[in-house]
Amino acid sequence: PDLDVEELEGVGKVTGAKLKEKGFYTVKDVAFASVKELAEIIGNEERALQIIEAARKMLGLHSFISALEVYERRKKIRRISTGVRSLDELLGGGIETRAVTEVVGEFGSGKTQLCHQLAVMVQLPEERGGLGAKAIYIDTENTFRPERIMQMARARGLDPDQALNNIFYARAYSSDHQMILVEHAKSIVKQHNVALIVVDSVIAHFRSEFPGRENLAERQQKLNKHVADLLRLADAYDVAVVITNQVMAQPDVFFGNPLRPAGGNILAHGATYRLWLRKSKENIRIAKIFDSPYHPEGEVSFRITEEGLID
Ligand code: ADP
Ligand code: MG
Structure with a gap:
């Protein structure tokens, strides 16, 4: 207790x-x-x-512990399957609780689809890759679609209405509101069996409210607090946090990838794992992990269909 x-x-x-x-x-x-x-x-x-x-x-968190203890604690981390076998393998078994996973990609790369799918997958029993738990969904771009949740739920054998009932939804109208919603999320997590918090997207309000260089310092300070709040929530309550991030063009890059994640250092340091999605032909998408403390770099592909994300 x-x-x-x-x-x-x-x-x-x-x-x-x-x-x-x-x-x-x-x-x-x-x-x-x-x-x-x-x-x-x-x-x-x-x-x-x-x-x-x-x-x-x-709580025994104040000083050094042995690496064995770290290992024992890490064994308690739980995983939520993405519903895509190759993507799960890339992630070492799914997305982790007690961590912030950032999903980066261009418009239409499948970030929101993945968030919807995770909100369904978390509800499945453990033997089917879920945690038999509920999700919190913070939507900043108004792209959450309950109809899509119902399609994905049906495809996984869940009752669509029940699946919707297990998702706590809030639309965030500003960056301040988004930050306050994380506090509200904390009290929901305490009262309900929640194992996933989605923030889609983490950056949109911050980018539009703090444009230009002159606002950059203030924006980064607020974003830093927001991501730190999310990471603490993940760690303290054993939930998985998934945030989505936009990409921006770097005009000065002539070789290599001209795109980079928005949000700068704050997101680079705040997120535990970073997943980059990009479009391939038709409904095929490619996922890659970057900046990971322990995942090997690699790429996998999946498809977005009526049933959701599949191998
Ligand atoms: P992002 O959030 O990265 O901008 P989305 O997650 O919204 O991108 O992905 C949009 C893609 O998902 C589109 O290419 C669209 O075709 C596909 N998509 C959305 N709904 C469906 C569906 N019901 N069936 C098949 N594909 C879908
Ligand atoms: Mg989206």
């Missing part, structure tokens, strides 16, 4: 109430918080640091 934040040394009723008001209900929430955000709530950086340290200590 999650320990109440008031169990922490140095947190009484008053501080406890302030923290809960901002969404920090448990020791775990505090352990994964940043000093800055906690200091903003309790008004004192030093005390914020002490409280976070106490929370980490309580």
Whole structure:
């Protein structure tokens, strides 16, 4: 069970109430918080640091552990099948919980289709590649289509209405709203068996609200917080987070790939795994992992059909 934040040394009723008001209900929430955000709530950086340290200590997260322990912890990571065998193999068994997987690609490369499919796949029982769990879907481009979920659910033998019922959906109207929705997501994750959070796309609002170089610093600062919030949520609650990202043209590249992921360093450092999708002929798409801490580089292809993504 999650320990109440008031169990922490140095947190009484008053501080406890302030923290809960901002969404920090448990020791775990505090352990994964940043000093800055906690200091903003309790008004004192030093005390914020002490409280976070106490929370980490309580959960055994405060110092060094053996690599064997790291390995034991990694074994607890769960995986959601993409429904495409070759893509699962590329990913080492599917997308991981406790990680942020970024899907990058041009318009029409299949990012949104993959997000829809994962929201269905997560619902399947474990023996069929799912986690018997629900999904949260944050839609920033208004491209979520329940009809598509129903098609994919039917193709996998799930009841279409039930499949829709197992997806918590929110349309994000601005970057601020998108960030607030992640806080709401946290409370849903606590109450329901959620194993997947999709943010499609993570970058669109940020790009349109903060155009040009003069806004870049502010944009990156906000985006950094957003991705950090998502990563903490993934880590603390054992859920898989999938974000999609756009590509942009680099006018100064003459050799090699002239496209690069939008979002700059923030996304490069925030996402644990990065998957690049690109169009091939007709309904064929090619997927490739890049920047991975342990996946070999490689490419696989799949098709987008009425039934969803297939080998
Ligand atoms: P992105 O999010 O990367 O811009 P999408 O995930 O929206 O791209 O992918 C769009 C592609 O998916 C289109 O090429 C479209 O033909 C294909 N697609 C969408 N729905 C279906 C369907 N019901 N049957 C077959 N292909 C589909
Ligand atoms: Mg899309």
